[in-house]
Amino acid sequence: MTTANSYGAFETAWCPGCGNFSIRTAVVAALTELGLPPHKVVFSSGIGQAAKAPHYIRVNVFNGLHGRSLPAATGIKLANPELTVLAESGDGCSYGEGGNHFLATVRRNIDITAIVHDNQIYGLTKGQASPTTPKGQKTKTQPHGAPSAAFNPLAVAVTMDAGFVARGFSGDIEHLTGLIVAAVRHPGFSLIDVLQPCVSFNKVNTYAWYKERCYRLGEEHDPTDRQAALARAMEFGERIPLGVLWKSDRPAFGPLPPTPLAVQEPDKAALADILAGYA
Amino acid sequence: MTTANSYGAFETAWCPGCGNFSIRTAVVAALTELGLPPHKVVFSSGIGQAAKAPHYIRVNVFNGLHGRSLPAATGIKLANPELTVLAESGDGCSYGEGGNHFLATVRRNIDITAIVHDNQIYGLTKGQASPTTPKGQKTKTQPHGAPSAAFNPLAVAVTMDAGFVARGFSGDIEHLTGLIVAAVRHPGFSLIDVLQPCVSFNKVNTYAWYKERCYRLGEEHDPTDRQAALARAMEFGERIPLGVLWKSDRPAFGPLPPTPLAVQEPDKAALADILAGYA
Amino acid sequence: MAAVSVNIVIGGAAGQGLVTVGEFLARALIRAGYAIVVTQDYQSRVRGGHNTFAIRLDPERVSAPTDSIDLLVALSAETLSIHRSKLSARALVLADAATGLDGAPGLGIPYKNLCPKPLYENMAALGVLGALLCLDPAWITGLIREKFAHKGEAVIAANLAVFAAAMDWTAAQNAAFACPAPPAKTGSRLMLNGNEALALGALAAGVNFCSFYPMTPGTSVVQTIIDQADAMGVVVEQAEDEIAAIIMALGASSAGARPLVSTAGGGFALMVEGVSLAGMLETPVVVVVAQRPGPATGLPTRTEQADLDLVLYAGHGEFPRAIFAPGDLSQCFHLAYRAVDTAERFQSPVFVLTDQFLADSLRDVAPFDLTALPPVVRPLTHVDDTAGYERYAVTPSGVSPRLLPGFTEGLVVLDSDEHTPDGHLTEDLAVRVTMQDKRLRKADGLAQAALPPDVYGDPAGATLLACWGSTLGAALEAAEVLRERGEAACVLHFSQVWPLVPDAFLPTLAAARRTVMVEGNCAGQLARLIRRETGFVFNALVRRYDGLPFTAAFILDRLTEAGQ
């Protein structure tokens, strides 16, 4: 039986007080609730503080390059649809370096789940603006404030009719756990943007800042109402909604191969026929 | 005085009947109407059939790499704000290979104009699906149909509060000319997605197909109404609206340097002070 | 062979059907038993411009293109003016009677009379060519029946009629063109271009995943795979960019797929970080790099061999790799196969360097014996003790047992950071050295497995023409010409350009009287690599970088110029 213990205990390289710890707790709780044996799960990640997360869970890991968690996850799922595939990385990794893959993965709607630790900053490289850093917010490298409008991943995903679009908060582990469970169960691409305080480099969007603003979306929100979803996705100021903003009934990317490619041997007879066609 | 003749006459490498010719006509008409002398204009482009367009106009040209027209245009504008900078390329170039730059340029809202020749196909490489090829549409490389949902550049741009978002059609040169004039005049990033039949590789989205569907947006459309803009951006089927879908009053990226960087010499006195600070 | 071969060049604008005529004739010639080499020269545009499709045929064997033209089919007026200077002494120009021959020897073909519609001009051209080549018309009429079978009898009949009329008309002209000798080849031969052969070799080796972003001349490998994907169970996905293409391939590989990625230099440049990742993750991937002239966009549809250095050093940091460079169709097939096996065996990135010339060069080849292919190494889907399983277990060979995620309870952890044997990131600098040494030890195995260069002819006291990749054919013909001229000559061809094993070729080089490296680049990239690895310096370097493939005449001219 799969229990939280199945996923192990690790020493981390995170700062004390970082929101990443709670996200890890929620991920483990969700995997446990889903009853997934560790060896049937693969986490793909990029590079950053968030991207270290899969090293701290007993699962299969593909910790690749900065920005590239989604294409790796896509390749894994295409090669073996029997695996449950999650991509876990930071906001910089997922929406900055990896922006083009974000768009393509939403368009593909392949059955993987992306958990984005959104601390609105580049943590590992010590505090540059990330795509989600609000315009005007000062950092060491943006002394006059971030010059560009912040990227709103949820609004873009909703507009693009992404499979499943949700926002979580590391300060609400129970709620986040539920989101992850639902996201993994959703057949298609699921995005969970998780607000996560970075105690070392983001002195604006702190735990208290998020705590004060975040509220759980209630029953009244209909995640199949695109206009409502978009309105909630745009709400990021005095109030920030948590929950499933949008769910689409778009079919997931497919068809996926009927068996894992690893056990598929080349059909020499078919090949002989093909070669004969070149005569 | 700037006349259409100022922009020269060239032999092209385009197929007879291609929509690119009309787009060229509209571009020249717009530059003429804007009264821009050729040497004050720079066109940046990527690689593709569309991306050859700047070679067929007498202007300054930066014909760089596939997918990279926008960062090049951004660099040019940042180095010399006195130049009028346009980026002209194909749908594959602008939304495929260059997807991440598309997002970043919208966020920056830098004062450049992007003209995207959207033939919903990769023309130069002979007919693979582009990001705007409808899901299910068959090509030589996608014999079972394009597997991903088409990218809707206008909807994403509107959602991201891009500066100026418009759709043109190569079959309506006069209207397109007006769009280009307005786009160049708009201070901030302007996107014009131009529907363009590719007679060689896109046998679905033909001139007739577009012609039948395209209609000019009337006065009743308010391009500062986001919801309306989004609704029009999503309209791509039986009817396809042409015109300025959205205009934002977001300030353009800045401040830009007060003089072209080319004529700025390093301030040795300031540097001496800086060095002294390291003592 | 130079004397008896016939070089047919069909020229015209893109979209005028020259490829159709060329492919029909090429296939008919192969079926008839001729050896052929096709060279396709085209521009980076879809319609217009001026392109050629050249077929060099020989009753016995032919390995390379030639410049001199024996039959010039001019579909546009431009064709004649561009190629006039290359007509051989016996050449005939076959032009539309309406355009005229402008004084050149040849036939003005009355297309208007022969064809009910312009659509049939291809058939008329085939009829003229068939007659001049004294080809049994059955070879072409059979093809016409096959190709138009799905269009119905009426269409077939119409095409056959035009073809027959054109043959008859030609016969009546009594043109002064000597038929080539009857063909010597017997038994079925395949017609493939280099990229088709590569793709089929990869499929034979079990490639079942292909992520790509289109780029000439790399795309046709992918297109061939796509065309057979359903039959062969291949997952193909067009990626959003080349970065995604290689990363998807690595993801798929990590889960047990056997991936192939194909691109050209510019697309490969974008994969450089991914190549380094493959080195660090020790995850197999085969990358085909089809070369074209650079820098940057360069000449997208022409040929060059200037990306050897790029491929050799692509990726930050140090890790082993292998690079194959096939010289003909058989090597394309077998080296693609071997590349897959090598990647799996050494859990490393492996490259196949080809180029536009070979990619597009249709040729005849004996059918491949699929049953004779050695088995390809496969990852494990089972280990006895999953408890202690470590993906990067330190071994004498540097190769660790590769388990796949999901098949057992053993966890597979891959990490781009420096890592402990279990795959988790580490900052222990002693472990760093252990792991780097482990990875680099795979270079020894790769060297042991490396293919030695092939020697064609006797090097003793000879002029040795060294080359790699697609230059093989022209070098072989140049050596043959030298021998015909009474000069000892041989060819040393590197079908694997990395790793280089000096003992495998230094004695050959030492035996030669003079050594000449023939490369399609400016720097002499392989020549200087050989100097780096062995100290050996070639006596001369013959380079070509105008976008066209080598010919024997080009090589021999340069040798003469250099006073060699």
Add this chain to the structure above:
Amino acid sequence: MAAVSVNIVIGGAAGQGLVTVGEFLARALIRAGYAIVVTQDYQSRVRGGHNTFAIRLDPERVSAPTDSIDLLVALSAETLSIHRSKLSARALVLADAATGLDGAPGLGIPYKNLCPKPLYENMAALGVLGALLCLDPAWITGLIREKFAHKGEAVIAANLAVFAAAMDWTAAQNAAFACPAPPAKTGSRLMLNGNEALALGALAAGVNFCSFYPMTPGTSVVQTIIDQADAMGVVVEQAEDEIAAIIMALGASSAGARPLVSTAGGGFALMVEGVSLAGMLETPVVVVVAQRPGPATGLPTRTEQADLDLVLYAGHGEFPRAIFAPGDLSQCFHLAYRAVDTAERFQSPVFVLTDQFLADSLRDVAPFDLTALPPVVRPLTHVDDTAGYERYAVTPSGVSPRLLPGFTEGLVVLDSDEHTPDGHLTEDLAVRVTMQDKRLRKADGLAQAALPPDVYGDPAGATLLACWGSTLGAALEAAEVLRERGEAACVLHFSQVWPLVPDAFLPTLAAARRTVMVEGNCAGQLARLIRRETGFVFNALVRRYDGLPFTAAFILDRLTEAGQ
């Protein structure tokens, strides 16, 4: 120098303030007149782990770090256990009295008593170190006043009080530590790390555009520029990725900006296509590649010299380039300056290879004489006849007059395809050869302008230690030790690694008794490059790839091991 230098190592977890103590002390030592070399060893994390900040000081001169520790400031208990084995015979450990010394020689510092708040522990540590080094307290108190000026008198007074108390307490301990000799340097010296020096040299050369994507250890070049951007009028933009970073820089350059791009190997891997574009567009750009151990993510915060091959061959196709590799602060400044000039002069991509060690190594350097800097080449904002202006005019040097768009009526057309002299794309293959030859001719000018390697000491009959980049200091010290041992020794340092001009160094190599290449990589990348270019084979290779910088002891140990 080895005998009289003092090596102070401050160890602790990230976030514990070891860098603050280290930087204070380093600056005070430099102001006092000492020579220093700082080595920063840290992990890829923000808090925790174990890091060190090592200051090696010498009254006269010091060029490299050393392993043996004379004063170990243990901010965490781990520090002592990790570094215990490296304590010198005279070493003292300075640990919190509460933690204890675990039997090691040293002082248990009563931080609790000395500091009213833990915040002040840094000041206490400084007091202890100042006293043991017999440093005039004014150097540190002056710094305290400066650094805390903006916090007001009360804060200054509180810090001064802790500092004084710690000095007094230490004096009372009568610790057995011999003060270093009084410093010899006079006149003001600057304290910079390698990346600061690079950035300042670039600013001096007029760099006014910097597009970047953050990556350790390349970011600190950018950060230095950002900190001075307002004063120096630099446009800085954080790009969405490294591809955008280099393309923006090329766009800006094409419009007349003087751009600098800085990254590490992985980020540079993504710029490879852009590098090729720079070659084809003939548009200047300077790229700083700060090396760290790979492949892939590797060890992000450690040092290595394994990206030479990557930088040398980055980009598909062939085009000229120059690569600088500074060995010390002065070279960082002057070679960054020269890189900008070289890029502008030859309208080519130019690279500066540094590494984490040098990037983070604070040192003393004499102030740069800004007035003595030669002028930097600038593009044209005017030509006499714009009518005939061609951006790629064919010239004997290969360098074409570079006009900027917008300044005259001359149109500037840049094209990544092969192009005619006016910049428009062409498929004319003769033009291709002309243009490729033109571009490649710039290599001659680059070779003429190339800096010869520096020779330190007399090569005649000597052991010659060859090296490049940051290895200079350790090689110099190793040579000095050899000379002290009575063995003739010299150093040959390549501060420019491409192009190589054999005549500039072969005589030196030939004069030596034995030649040893010392490189921070596995393959011996420069050694084999030299073999390729000259045939010269080094007698031995000393390599390091554990993520740490070379020291003299490391080099000498390896020489002994190799029985050399």
